[in-house]
Amino acid sequence: MKDDKLDQKYLIVQKLINSEINITPSVLEMILNMDNPHQSLELIIREISFIPQFHSHITPEILKKISNQELHRILLKKDQISPREGFISKNDLKINEKERTLKASIEPKSKLKNQKGFSASNSLKSKETSRIYETTKSHSLFRPIAKEYDSDYKILKDPTGKIYTNGDYDEFYNMTLDKFRNLNKLMRKRPDVLSATNINNILRLSSSSDVSTIGLVKNFRQTKNQNFFFEIEDLTGSINVLIRKDSENQTIHNLFNHLVYDQMLYVQGTYNPGDSRNRGIIFADYITKIDIPTDYQPNNSDVPLSIALISDTHIGSKEFEEKLFSRFISFLNGKLGNAKHREMASKIKYLVINGDLVDGIGVYPNQEKDLNISDIYKQYEKASEFIAQIPEHIKIFYTAGNHEPVRNAIPRPAVPKKYCEDIFDLGVICLGNPSYIQTHNVNTLIYHGESIHDLNMLIHDFNINEPTETMKELLISRHLAPVFGEKTQIAPTDKDWLVIDKIPDIFHTGHVHINGFDRYRHVSLVNSGCFQAQTDFMRSFGIIPTPGIVPIIELDNLRFYPLDIKTILN
Ligand code: D5M
Ligand code: FE
Ligand code: ZN
Numbered sequence: 248m249k250d251d252k253l254d255q256k257y258l259i260v261q262k263l264i265n266s267e268i269n270i271t272p273s274v275l276e277m278i279l280n281m282d283n284p285h286q287s288l289e290l291i292i293r294e295i296s297f298i299p300q301f302h303s304h305i306t307p308e309i310l311k312k313i314s315n316q317e318l319h320r321i322l323l324k325k326d327q328i329s330p331r332e333g334f335i336s337k338n339d340l341k342i343n344e345k346e347r348t349l350k351a352s353i354e355p356k357s358k359l360k361n362q363k364g365f366s367a368s369n370s371l372k373s374k375e376t377s378r379i380y381e382t383t384k385s386h387s388l389f390r391p392i393a394k395e396y397d398s399d400y401k402i403l404k405d406p407t408g409k410i411y412t413n414g415d416y417d418e419f420y421n422m423t424l425d426k427f428r429n430l431n432k433l434m435r436k437r438p439d440v441l442s443a444t445n446i447n448n449i450l451r452l453s454s455s456s457d458v459s460t461i462g463l464v465k466n467f468r469q470t471k472n473q474n475f476f477f478e479i480e481d482l483t484g485s486i487n488v489l490i491r492k493d494s495e496n497q498t499i500h501n502l503f504n505h506l507v508y509d510q511m512l513y514v515q516g517t518y519n520p521g522d523s524r525n526r527g528i529i530f531a532d533y534i535t536k537i538d539i540p541t542d543y544q545p546n547n548s549d550v551p552l553s554i555a556l557i558s559d560t561h562i563g564s565k566e567f568e569e570k571l572f573s574r575f576i577s578f579l580n581g582k583l584g585n586a587k588h589r590e591m592a593s594k595i596k597y598l599v600i601n602g603d604l605v606d607g608i609g610v611y612p613n614q615e616k617d618l619n620i621s622d623i624y625k626q627y628e629k630a631s632e633f634i635a636q637i638p639e640h641i642k643i644f645y646t647a648g649n650h651e652p653v654r655n656a657i658p659r660p661a662v663p664k665k666y667c668e669d670i671f672d673l674g675v676i677c678l679g680n681p682s683y684i685q686t687h688n689v690n691t692l693i694y695h696g697e698s699i700h701d702l703n704m705l706i707h708d709f710n711i712n713e714p715t716e717t718m719k720e721l722l723i724s725r726h727l728a729p730v731f732g733e734k735t736q737i738a739p740t741d742k743d744w745l746v747i748d749k750i751p752d753i754f755h756t757g758h759v760h761i762n763g764f765d766r767y768r769h770v771s772l773v774n775s776g777c778f779q780a781q782t783d784f785m786r787s788f789g790i791i792p793t794p795g796i797v798p799i800i801e802l803d804n805l806r807f808y809p810l811d812i813k814t815i816l817n
Contacts, residue, residue: 255284262288268390270305378639378673389581389589393552393596394640400597402676403690403749404683406658410740418739426726426743427463427482430511433537433725433748434461440513440535447483449518450527458529459515460486464508475503479512487528488514502534505720507705507730511537537725545752545769548687548802553594555579555810556798558601558695558757559777561650562633563626565619566780567606571795574812575778576636584815591799591808597686598641600675601757601775602648602695604630610650617782623652623666631669643675646682648695648758656738657681657697657728658745681727681744683751689802692751696758696774698728698735705730711790714774715765718754722747722767753800760785760792764809771805773798 256279263270281287291305412418434440443461452458462479470476473492478485490499516531557575561567577583581592605626606618620626637643647653651662661677671677678684681694699717703709709717721727727745728735737745753771762776776793785792795812 252279255279259284259288268292268305271307274305274307274310378635378637389593391581391593391595391638391640393594394638396550396552396596398596398640398642399687400642401685402678402682403685404681404744405661406679406681406740406744407660407677409742410658410660410679410738410744412738412740414739418741421741422739422743424482425741426509426746427511429743429746429748430463430537430725431461431481433746434511434513437513437535437537439533443513445483446479446481446486449486449529450484452518452527453520455520456518457516458518459513460529461511461513462486464506464510464512467503467506467508469503475499477506477512477514479514487526488516488531488534489528490516490531490534499534502536504708505706505723507702507724509731510724510726510729513537536723538723539725539750539768539770541768543750543768543770545771545805546688546690547752547805548689550687551594551801551803552596552687553591553799553801554597554599554686554689554691554753555595556599556601556753556755556773556775556800557778558599558648558755558775559603559760559779560600560630561603561606561777561779562630563608563618563620563623564606564779564782565617566782567619568778568780568794571812572633572778574815575795575797576633578810578812578815579637579641583812583817588810588815591810594801595641595799596802598637598643599684599691599693599755599775600643600645601693601755602646602680603650603757603777604645604648605650607650607652611784627667627670631667631673634670634673634675639674642686643673644678644682644684644693645670645675646678646680646693646695648680649697654738656736657695658738658740659695683749687802689752689805690749691753691755692747692749693755694727696756698730698733699756699759701728701730701733701735704733711759712761713763714756714759714761715763715767715772718756718763718772718774719765719767722750722754722770722772752805760790760794762793762796762798762809764798764807769805771800771807773800773807 256275259275259278278284278288278291435443441459443459446460446462449458449460460481462481462485464477465480465485466478468476475490475492477488479488513535514529514531515533516529518527518529521527560572574583578588578592579595581589605623608614608621608623615621620629634643647659647662649655652666653659653662657680659680661679664671667677678693681692684691684693696714699714702717702720703711706720709720721729725747727747728737731737751770753773756774759774760777760779761774763772763774765772775798776796778794779792780794781790781792797810797812798807799810800807
């Protein structure tokens with residue numbers, strides 16, 4: 248081979264590496280034999296990106312899909328080659344079965360879906376759904392890495408089908424019992440909880456003693472002298488607790504400031520038995536909530552994939568930000584933004600839609616005037632039109648928010664198939680609220696966020712603009728709706744589905760329509776904002792939503808990017 252041909256070959260292979268395209272030796276040779284290999288290659292790349300079967304390998308078979316005439320037209324138009332018809336004849340393009348594919352692209356080493364050959368990936372696709380398979384129509388350089396990997400997920404928890412309730416007293420009782428038992432178990436895992444006695448056993452003591460116990464907060468107030476007074480109860484009784492305000496410990500002040508009824512506390516101190524006039528009381532020197540360990544180590548994936556988290560699109564509402572949402576879908580298809588955006592989109596393997604996908608009907612009084620689609624089936628039809636445009640290699644999980652056509656009380660089952668059959672058929676996994684999923688080893692707790700407002704109302708430090716602060720308190724409580732009897736409707740079920748027994752790696756909420764990103768003890772906290780502009784209802788509350796910002800989390804290192812769709816240039 249002449250030196251300049253070797254150089255050409257080197258440059259062409261480099262270009263293919265940069266474009267993450269594989270090529271067979273015969274096609275490479277064919278291109279090198281053209282008059283202007285570089286321009287020809289570019290034309291071929293552009294043209295084959297329109298071929299649905301093209302994945303990431305230029306093979307004779309793929310070239311065959313470009314009709315002779317078409318290829319001639321492209322190549323001749325630019326005067327690239329003399330019309331040496333032979334090289335694109337059917338015979339010349341016959342696939343050589345033994346031909347080895349040149350590894351021009353840097354393929355991930357493990358868990359490749361198509362390790363045995365590139366043809367496998369095509370056959371794996373197309374069965375499951377009718378979502379789009381090729382995402383590269385207008386961006387020949389968009390080759391999603393995520394397409395190279397099989398999805399690897401588990402539904403760890405989904406209340407759907409397990410939460411029927413009659414609303415009777417026994418069910419409330421059983422749920423509270425379950426809440427107590429589970430939270431008690433979690434509290435006892437703390438290393439500083441050495442021994443904890445039943446409250447009834449403490450009440451029986453007749454002399455002053457050192458004690459420790461665990462209970463749910465029944466009452467609390469600050470006394471005249473600004474000391475903190477609590478009453479806690481367990482399954483055996485209730486007891487008063489006092490902790491001095493002059494305690495050195497700032498965390499006690501924070502704990503008290505963030506206290507709500509029904510939260511679980513561990514109390515350690517000296518018990519002073521009562522007398523005929525006063526009940527016994529614990530003078531506490533140490534109090535704590537359950538919390539999560541300071542050294543919690545999150546799980547991560549060993550493959551470079553990402554999860555995108557959205558919620559509150561409110562399709563059917565006049566305020567649905569349709570253009571913004573379409574832009575997000577273009578982004579997922581590698582058709583929005585620059586190379587960096589395409590790289591980000593390329594890794595997305597999972598998408599969570601955390602409730603309020605549709606605006607629903609009859610969710611609040613006079614909702615009709617806020618709707619431009621007032622039929623729930625048509626709202627879902629519209630939703631499925633969008634979802635159908637999401638690349639098929641992205642696995643979608645959809646949980647039920649308070650606008651979905653399903654009961655309002657939590658835990659809430661998945662939207663019944665009769666409403667969203669099209670979405671089911673597109674391979675979307677419909678789940679209840681809350682749900683727990685595992686994607687490539689990373690655990691995500693998906694909760695719409697109903698109780699966030701309750702905590703914001705009850706705790707001065709919290710407000711709607713900083714949802715992750717409230718989310719931290721939910722984690723510290725190890726419960727998604729720690730306070731009972733506020734605005735959040737909680738359905739009585741024998742098991743308390745709202746206990747956070749398993750520490751999530753990602754905790755995802757929506758509902759407030761305001762983005763938030765933070766970390767708490769290595770747990771990623773995300774509120775995914777919305778795709779709905781401010782409604783009259785929000786205006787009346789002074790709520791300023793943050794539509795079009797999508798949190799994307801890399802599963803291999805848990806780094807997150809708040810992708811602001813509004814600011815991406817085309
Ligand atoms: O919630 C729409 C918006 O209204 C969102 O910003 C949360 C807010 N919202 C919802 N419920 C409440 C309560 N109970 N108090 C205060 N603010 C609330 P959506 O669920 O989409 O209708
Ligand atoms: Fe919403
Ligand atoms: Zn909501």
